[in-house]
Amino acid sequence: MADDCEVYCRYRGGNLSVHIAAHPGEEAYAGDALLEAVIGPYLHGGLSLGQLCRYAGITINGYAPPLPTAVEILKEGLLDLSGETTFLDLGVICTHPSAIEFYDDIVNNLSEVMGCDDVNGNWHDFKLCDRGEFAIGWRMCLARRSGPMYTMQHWPLEIANIEGVGSFPVFGLIQHAAFQANNPPRWYTYLCRPQKPAILLREKGGLDVDDLWLRLSFPANDESSRQLAEEIYNIFVRRFPPATLLAYNIDTGERVPDQDPIAPCPFDSRVAAWVAGGEDRWFWGTQSCGIPLGYR
Template sequence: MPDFDPDQFHTPPKVTPLNLDCISLDGGGWAPSQFEGKTQEGYNIYCRYRGGYLSVEISNEPDGDPLNNGHLILAAGLGPKLHGAMSLGQLCSIAGITINGMQPPMPSLPEMRKNGWLDLSGASSFYDFYMECTVETAKHAATIAHNILEEAYFVETIRDNDHQIVGAVLRNTAAEFETSDPTIIFGVKPSASKLAKVSQNVWLEDLCSNSLVVDLSCIGFQCPPPTFARSHYIDKRLENVGRSIKIAGYDNECLHQTLWMRATFPADDVDKRSTLQQITDKLVALRPEIKIQATDLETGERLPSFDKTERVDPKIAEWALSDVENWLRVRVESVNEQNIIVGYRPSI
């Protein structure tokens, strides 16, 4: 099997069961999901799931506080990095917890979709790819991903005036996108009659179960990206030294945002994983690594200790280099316990 980039792929690991029986256990929520309970022996437990990380802590003594006077009995990088929701049934199944000898039921598929719960059993793998870029580059990236395989199709959902999904349509190119969340289907071309069945309860994955379904998300596909709000503190300090600058993302000449691609697929499906890795390789190459130089914007002094090497959208780098007062970003950094205003731009 080929090596796959761990930053894009995640398969939930198998967790050693706690074999813990509780008198009570309840909770819920999103980012984090939190559950509190008491074991048959009277020890309190606290379970938390956020950022893909699941932890269970238990008090050191009966009726004690598991957070302030307890210890960790389970810690697992369970889900994708930005995920933070699970049901009570999932928690108990994964962690090996019962309530009075019984395991709570697992949620149904409609319940999972409604609540944003994922299959964390290890049977499914998750793919997440992010890149900061201009809308032009985002559309180019979508086209590159689409062209990885010959049988690939752009699809967009249709929503009514109440924002409910009432079908889907094929798009020929990324230039035709009308929504911020199109999809690429790798596999058999879906018919118009099949796409008409797409709804809040019937997903593309249900109708194209053998295909690889990759969801895209980028606000700029639908409307202009928002302009970030600048720091009044930074602007005031630069004004005091007579400096006027432009910052990528904060200026209408160079707006950018995050393109997100994600997919869920069977953990043992090497072909789907390989296709996603090919997409990753192509998209990573879109933003070559360049050297970023740091400068104290109040004194003009170069700060080599803050220099970096990172991947940057060439469109953004080109804009930054087009004027000496165009900057990739500006931050407040600490040097010798003093706050200084540091600007970052590509090395010439």
């Protein structure tokens, strides 16, 4: 800055923040917030200096860094956050069979969408890929049979090569990993063991689940793509209808209404059935004010 105050810009999880130091020599992050805005998809964190300057309408010593090239876009995982591209990001904790059924729902019910494995380009190849010591999973593409072709200007997620069909820009991407039985639980270390037994998802004795993510992107002025995205969203809601979680004191079984989540979340019917199948089963566990909380 002209007054020698430092500026701190951060883009993480789709959130862009800009802070400026109150005085020269002080930390910028502890200073005033000039901007706090959600500009990208959930969990996205790739933003070039050229994009930042273009979107914010600023220059660096009078110089505007160029926007990234097509090669840089693909290599760095960048997206068009100018407002010319629309994104739909959906997530749910679900079982592996439900994830496969959701993918099938889209491919089998929407004639405009083709399904393919993005690793080998094989049509409908449900290839399980090793994802580490404790997990297996897959990553599949949704390509359009017809409609406007994307260009690098609109920054598609990637290109899928489908054997016998050709190359198609990816309209959407579905990712899921199924955790194997009896792994070390993710949340165990954050939950003090209650007096009564409690089994959480992903804990030993729990249900094999993990996060499923659906990502779609299309030009904001493309009405046919918007309609298709709405149809896919409706399929998601039918497969994973929203449900309201309730908080309980695991030790006493009493309700703790002030700890209820604010909004409903999408739910896998298999997960709901597992939680309902035993008094010691909980969708999620945590602590608040020394109380071991469980959610169902």
